[in-house]
Amino acid sequence: MPQPTPLPAAWPALPTELDGVAVTPADRARYPYLSSSYMRVGTPDLILMARDVDDAAAAVGYAAGLRAAVGQVPFSVRSGGHGISGASTNDGGVVLDLSALNRVEVLGADLVRVQAGAIWGDVAAELSGHGLVITSGNMGDTGVGGLATAGGIGYFVRAHGLTLDLIRRATIVTADGAVHVVDAEHEPDLFWALRGGGTQAGVVVDLDLEARRIGEDDVVVIHQASQQIVDDLPGYVHAWGDLMRGAPREFTSFLMLQRLPDGRHLSVARNVWADTDIAAAQPAVSDFARLAPLVQHDASLMPYSGIVPTPRSPKVGQQHIQMRDALVDVADRALGERVAEALRHDVASLVELRSLGGIVADLPAPATAFGHRHQEVLVSLWAQPRGIAAIDRAWEPVEAVASGVYSAYTSDTRARQAELAWPGETGRRLRAISERVDPALLFDAGLTLRASAE
Ligand SMILES: Cc1cc2nc3c(=O)[nH]c(=O)nc-3n(C[C@H](O)[C@H](O)[C@H](O)COP(=O)(O)OP(=O)(O)OC[C@H]3O[C@@H](n4cnc5c(N)ncnc54)[C@H](O)[C@@H]3O)c2cc1C
Incomplete structure (x- = not known):
């Protein structure tokens, strides 16, 4: 005779169809690998591992009924468990885990x-x-x-x-x-x-x-990986902004910027040209390589799966950094000055710049609930977890020029971030x-x- 799932005393019993998908702290084999996310150690009382849409619906129904019966119990939804804010797990609540729905x-x-x-x-x-x-x-x-x-x-x-x-x-x-x-x-x-x-x-x-x-078969793209030493970060960001503004849409550039002990900066780039046309890619790839002296450079054809690493790490709250992001209208010298200022703070490990524009800007902002289409760049901060006030201070120069926030790339869940993530008419409609x-x-x-x- 199957035993009912052990739950906190005040909680209603699980409907029988969910008993088979429940994982609780008593399950010593599975719970340690299901309770946490990549960014957060969690201690939920119940994890429901949906096998199909009916399980997902029943789990949502159970969580809603639980709230109605006993009040505010945390409820989280998890797919890949890589959420930056850590909201896909909780302490003492219910997690609906969709990882088995992976077709x-x-x-x-x-x-x-x-x-x-x-x-x-x-x-x-x-x-x-x-x-x-x-x-x-x-x-x-x-x-x-x-x-x-x-x-x-x-x-x-x-x-x-x-x-x-x-x-x-x-x-x-x-x-x-x-x-x-x-x-x-x-x-x-x-x-x-x-x-x-x-x-x-x-x-x-x-x-x-x-x-x-x-x-026709295995997806291969042109991948440019480089490291550049940057003497003048504002000038470098300005030149990168000019390059990306004029670049063909096939070209996307992601930079990671770090301050070196001597006050200069290291820019680690991963750029992709979205097909295999080397002649078409050459000007953008070469222009990028000329932005600053190279200490490492490789531009080659790569299988797409090779540039998206998939270590399948168990999610045990291993990542401790705190992230902030800002969607910024123009990548120019003024932005570069603000990034340099942010990187002067000890809590700032690095700042990422991701080029936007291209086809993203073809849609009008109200087309989806991602209400941002005109910004040229996503800027984000990887910060040491040394307290929110120190991170706020480091991020303030960049946040001051944010016209939006990408909701999935920030650890900051305060209301001001929500207003920036879903501004104006987008926010009114979504609400x-x-x-x-x-x-x-x-x-x-x-x-x-x-x-x-x-
Ligand atoms: C190492 C790393 C690299 C990243 N790189 C990128 C990147 O290159 N580009 C980019 O855009 N983002 C990137 N992100 C951010 C990423 O998009 C978000 O963290 C995203 O939430 C991860 O999805 P997940 O399913 O793994 O998250 P989970 O932790 O499972 O969920 C995160 C949140 O998403 C919501 N959610 C999850 N599943 C569902 C669902 N099925 N239906 C509705 N809501 C749901 C919930 O609110 C949940 O709290 C990165 C994050 C990390 C940690």
């Missing part, structure tokens, strides 16, 4: 159905043999659910757009446990909100994405949809318009 299926032509618990490294590997690619990020361990519902700023962002720009249909569970299959024609409000609003619309179970074709589909505010974890407070 990647080519539906035909260029349409791909991806379940939310898949990781992007597996998506890349599965699609590569078909000559297909879906832009995601720079790390294969990140999950589909968190990244695709927030944005997706990857190596093809200027050529193919944000990951969420490629979503054509989704299955989503709303806070009442109802399952909706949505697209541009069916429940367009929900379809709009899940593309940028993260969990504020509900739990996405699967997505149909329009992949892009690069060749109204959230109030309609989640009146009791079940999805209150992490950065959200309705739950984030100062």
Whole structure:
């Protein structure tokens, strides 16, 4: 006779269909690998590992009923477990874990159905043999659910757009446990909100994405990796901004900037040209290499799966850095001065610059709940966890010129960040949809318009 799942005394019993998917602290084999995320050690009382959409709906229903019965119990949704804010786990609450929902299926032509618990490294590997690619990020361990519902700023962002720009249909569970299959024609409000609003619309179970074709079989692209010593950081950022503004869309550039002990800076770059046309790529690749003296440089054809590392690290709260980000209109000398100022602070380990523009800017800002289309650059800070005040001070010069925030790339869940992530009309529409589909505010974890407070 199966035993009921051991739960805190005040909690209602699990419905029988969820008993088989429950993991509690008593499960010594699995709990240590399921309780935490990459960024946070968690101690939830219950983890529900959905096997299908019905389990996901039942788990949402259980969490909503639990709140109604005993009050404020934390509820988290986890796909890949790489969320920067750590909101995909909690202490003493319930985690809906979608990692077992990880199928990647080519539906035909260029349409791909991806379940939310898949990781992007597996998506890349599965699609590569078909000559297909879906832009995601720079790390294969990140999950589909968190990244695709927030944005997706990857190596093809200027050529193919944000990951969420490629979503054509989704299955989503709303806070009442109802399952909706949505697209541009069916429940367009929900379809709009899940593309940028993260969990504020509900739990996405699967997505149909329009992949892009690069060749006939294994996806290969031009990859430029370099390290440059930078004497004049403001001038370097200005020149990089000029280069990227004029560069063909195929070219995307990610920089990591660090201050050296002698006051100069090291720029570590990963640039991708989104196909194999060496002659077309040559001018941008060469112009980039001339921005500052090179201490290391390689430009070569690489399999896409090779530039998105997928170590499959267990998620045990191993990453302690705190992150901040800012979407900034123009990458120029003034921004470079602010980045240099931020890097003077001891807490600042490095600042990343990711080029935007290209096809991202073709859509109007209200097209999705990712309400930012005009900014040239995503700037982010990797900071030592030495207290919020010290990080605030370091970040202040860059934050002062932020016209937006990318919700998935910050550890800061204060209300001001939510206002920057979903500004103006985007925020008003997203809030109204959230109030309609989640009146009791079940999805209150992490950065959200309705739950984030100062
Ligand atoms: C090492 C590293 C590298 C990264 N690189 C990039 C990058 O190159 N480009 C980029 O754009 N981002 C990048 N990110 C940020 C990444 O997009 C977010 O952290 C994203 O949330 C990770 O998705 P996940 O499913 O792994 O997260 P999880 O930790 O599982 O979830 C994070 C949050 O997303 C929401 N969520 C999760 N699953 C769902 C779902 N199924 N439906 C609705 N909401 C859901 C929840 O609010 C949850 O708290 C990186 C993060 C890390 C840690």
